[in-house]
Amino acid sequence: MNKNGSKKSIVIIGNGISGTTLARHIRKNSSYAITIISYESPYFFSRTALMYVYMGQLPFSDTEPYEPQFWRDNSITLLQQRVTQILLDKKQLLLDDSRLFSYDILVLATGSKPNLLGWPGQNLKAVQGLYHKQDLEKLEEWTPSIQSAVIVGGGLIGIELAEMLHSRGKKVHFLIRESHFWNSILPNEETKLVTQHILDKGIELHLNTELKSIASDAEERAKGVYTKEDLFIPCQWVGLSVGVSPNIAFAKKSGLEANKGILVNKYLETNQKGIYAIGDCAELMEPQQGRSPIEAIWYTGRMMGETLAQTITGKRTPYTPGPWFNSAKFFDIEFQIYGQVSASPHKQKERHIFWKHNSKNRTIRISYNPNTLCFLGCMTLGVRFRHAYFDTVLRENKSMDFVITTLEESFFDPEFYPTYKKEILMLWELEKSNLIL
Numbered sequence: 001m002n003k004n005g006s007k008k009s010i011v012i013i014g015n016g017i018s019g020t021t022l023a024r025h026i027r028k029n030s031s032y033a034i035t036i037i038s039y040e041s042p043y044f045f046s047r048t049a050l051m052y053v054y055m056g057q058l059p060f061s062d063t064e065p066y067e068p069q070f071w072r073d074n075s076i077t078l079l080q081q082r083v084t085q086i087l088l089d090k091k092q093l094l095l096d097d098s099r100l101f102s103y104d105i106l107v108l109a110t111g112s113k114p115n116l117l118g119w120p121g122q123n124l125k126a127v128q129g130l131y132h133k134q135d136l137e138k139l140e141e142w143t144p145s146i147q148s149a150v151i152v153g154g155g156l157i158g159i160e161l162a163e164m165l166h167s168r169g170k171k172v173h174f175l176i177r178e179s180h181f182w183n184s185i186l187p188n189e190e191t192k193l194v195t196q197h198i199l200d201k202g203i204e205l206h207l208n209t210e211l212k213s214i215a216s217d218a219e220e221r222a223k224g225v226y227t228k229e230d231l232f233i234p235c236q237w238v239g240l241s242v243g244v245s246p247n248i249a250f251a252k253k254s255g256l257e258a259n260k261g262i263l264v265n266k267y268l269e270t271n272q273k274g275i276y277a278i279g280d281c282a283e284l285m286e287p288q289q290g291r292s293p294i295e296a297i298w299y300t301g302r303m304m305g306e307t308l309a310q311t312i313t314g315k316r317t318p319y320t321p322g323p324w325f326n327s328a329k330f331f332d333i334e335f336q337i338y339g340q341v342s343a344s345p346h347k348q349k350e351r352h353i354f355w356k357h358n359s360k361n362r363t364i365r366i367s368y369n370p371n372t373l374c375f376l377g378c379m380t381l382g383v384r385f386r387h388a389y390f391d392t393v394l395r396e397n398k399s400m401d402f403v404i405t406t407l408e409e410s411f412f413d414p415e416f417y418p419t420y421k422k423e424i425l426m427l428w429e430l431e432k433s434n435l436i437l
């Protein structure tokens with residue numbers, strides 16, 4: 001109860017994976033009044049599935065995991081509004097229809113926004129990022145008039161955009177600053193393989209280059225881009241995907257302590273009592289060793305939501321992210337990473353064994369500590385593992401011998417490992433003998 005004798009009111013700004021997970025888990029353990037305020041969509045949807053909507057593989061409604069009735073059944077009030085200010089002294093939010101909304105506990109779960117780097121022409125028509133549902137709607141509107149598109153930035157959203165436009169028969173130019181796709185994360189063999197796969201798909205890759213400016217036609221619509229070498233690439237649409245940053249302008253203005261994101265301690269508490277931040281918009285002041293202070297990924301949002309629900313319902317719990325995991329897709333090639341697998345490891349601290357299928361786009365890279373022979377992580381292309389297996393072996397700091405001999409437990413495809421087990425075992429035996437020499 002709050003001091004007025006009514007149920008404590010929890011207000012969550014943002015109905016993404018972090019805010020929604022938090023609300024669901026608070027409801028499991030309490031009868032607090034819960035309101036989620038979010039402007040983008042009336043209901044939670046899976047942002048990671050937006051590309052499949054564009055490619056015609058899913059109707060948008062299938063990206064919403066919960067029926068409208070779910071929210072009513074769980075007494076979670078949804079409000080489709082934008083919060084423009086937090087009035088800290090009054091414990092109230094100012095909404096963009098000028099209403100004031102009171103809270104006892106406030107949680108910011110406001111996600112990210114696409115980066116804009118101040119390029120000339122970045123505000124022209126038919127120039128956009130892909131983050132919000134409205135971005136997908138805009139892209140859909142432009143699509144019939146696009147013959148040729150330029151995508152800027154070789155990250156995970158960039159490659160999704162390339163696949164999306166390619167699936168609708170558009171000529172795609174992909175501008176990447178690096179010499180190969182995602183080579184800050186992917187080691188040499190993988191980055192070359194994925195780069196070749198992108199080329200094989202018919203994408204026009206422009207490597208080692210950057211966007212200089214976007215040219216306008218008479219209607220102020222993009223008609224092409226100039227690269228830093230002054231190459232002109234004509235196009236009717238430009239996708240800007242050079243990363244995201246926390247969507248926190250209104251919160252910063254309201255007086256919450258922030259750096260790139262809203263600063264939180266390990267309990268996800270901000271500098272203001274009773275106000276928390278989770279998901280993409282939160283920046284941990286003391287991240288776990290080897291982890292980034294802001295992790296703009298789905299699983300982090302979900303875990304932060306689950307953790308904070310414990311604290312809010314009476315069991316103060318620190319956020320401990322556990323082993324790193326991420327997954328993505330590069331056209332037809334699935335990518336997974338568990339634990340630590342560096343693109344250019346320090347040989348004294350991290351070494352790899354690397355297996356590649358002789359004809360298919362399938363690779364397995366396993367990293368280990370050469371001093372302790374403990375398993376450090378695994379990265380795969382075109383091969384799917386079970387999350388639970390790696391989560392356990394990483395938490396238990398298992399040896400490479402253990403992992404190599406039990407790896408078959410982790411494969412999704414039971415046919416796969418028996419065929420290649422011998423090769424992987426041999427790679428490890430060879431590696432060990434080289435270590436001794």
Ligand SMILES: Cc1cc2nc3c(=O)[nH]c(=O)nc-3n(C[C@H](O)[C@H](O)[C@H](O)COP(=O)(O)OP(=O)(O)OC[C@H]3O[C@@H](n4cnc5c(N)ncnc54)[C@H](O)[C@@H]3O)c2cc1C
Nearest residue numbers: 014016017018038039040082083110111279280296297298
């Ligand atoms: C195209 C795309 C593909 C992706 N693919 C992957 C993937 O494969 N794997 C992966 O791990 N991650 C992926 N991500 C990242 C992942 O989707 C995000 O990390 C995750 O959605 C962040 O969740 P969140 O709850 O923190 O915020 P969000 O999902 O961004 O939700 C925040 C919500 O807050 C609302 N909001 C913001 N400010 C206000 C305000 N002032 N008032 C009211 N409401 C507000 C916004 O409307 C938004 O709906 C992808 C992202 C994109 C864009």
